[in-house]
Amino acid sequence: MADTETKVVQGSGGSKHRFRIARKKVMIGVLGLLVVALIAGGVIWYVTNKDDKSAPSKSAVRTVPTVEQHAFSPTEKVNGLIAIKKYDEALKVLDEAPSNQDNDGQRAIVYYSQGSYQKALDTYNAIDKKYGLRSSQAAYAGLSAEALGQNQLALSYYQKAKDIESKVTGPQRESNIRQYQKYIDAVNKKL
Numbered sequence: 001m002a003d004t005e006t007k008v009v010q011g012s013g014g015s016k017h018r019f020r021i022a023r024k025k026v027m028i029g030v031l032g033l034l035v036v037a038l039i040a041g042g043v044i045w046y047v048t049n050k051d052d053k054s055a056p057s058k059s060a061v062r063t064v065p066t067v068e069q070h071a072f073s074p075t076e077k078v079n080g081l082i083a084i085k086k087y088d089e090a091l092k093v094l095d096e097a098p099s100n101q102d103n104d105g106q107r108a109i110v111y112y113s114q115g116s117y118q119k120a121l122d123t124y125n126a127i128d129k130k131y132g133l134r135s136s137q138a139a140y141a142g143l144s145a146e147a148l149g150q151n152q153l154a155l156s157y158y159q160k161a162k163d164i165e166s167k168v169t170g171p172q173r174e175s176n177i178r179q180y181q182k183y184i185d186a187v188n189k190k191l
Contacts, residue, residue, distance in 0.1 A: 078106045087114040101131040108137070112144055120144040124157075135165040139180060142187075151190050158183040 072080075074097035081090035090110045097103045108123035124141035127133060133141065142157030162180040165173060 074103055075106055078110065082110060082113050085113075101127060101134070104130075105134070105137050105140075108140060108144075112140055112147075117144045117147040121148065133160065133164065135161045135168070135176060135180070138164060139183065142183060146183075146187060151187050155184060155187045155191070158187065 074093055077093045078090045081087070081093065087110050091107065094103055094107045094110070104123060104127050108120045108127065111117070111120035111123060121141060121144040124133065124137055124144065127137060128141075138157050138161035142154040142161060145151075145157055146154035158180055162177055162184065165176045165180060
């Protein structure tokens with residue numbers, strides 16, 4: 001049966017079927033007209049503007065900055081350099097950055113990442129004296145101490161991380177507390 005033909009089968013069902021076919025024909029016709037209008041509009045625009053010198057040049061169009069042009073924070077730069085194991089470059093970025101809790105914490109993470117656990121631990125101790133530790137910094141201090149075999153010190157840092165985290169609110173609070181408890185349990189097995 002062709003798409004334009006209809007067959008009435010029982011009562012009013014046939015009229016619904018004819019209505020559906022008519023609606024499809026109208027929609028196809030409207031879409032066809034829309035496509036023709038878009039093509040015609042594009043051709044007309046091209047013909048009228050192809051020699052227009054006032055159209056914006058490529059240099060006038062806004063471009064997205066490249067990675068080299070983006071103003072990354074020291075933390076973003078350092079995280080990127082740590083990811084590709086360029087620790088000396090990361091430390092140079094931090095040498096040029098102001099000393100604050102974030103940048104000093106990043107320095108400790110660089111030390112930890114390159115395996116300089118004592119330097120990392122010393123840096124976390126300095127941060128603790130100057131600013132106080134955040135829970136993540138206390139956890140990294142614990143990881144540094146544990147890597148040095150100082151399990152009792154690691155345990156105290158993990159407990160501190162858990163205590164700090166329990167006083168804050170946020171979406172990661174519960175999962176962080178569980179993670180710190182896992183660190184505590186693991187170190188307790190070593191003692």
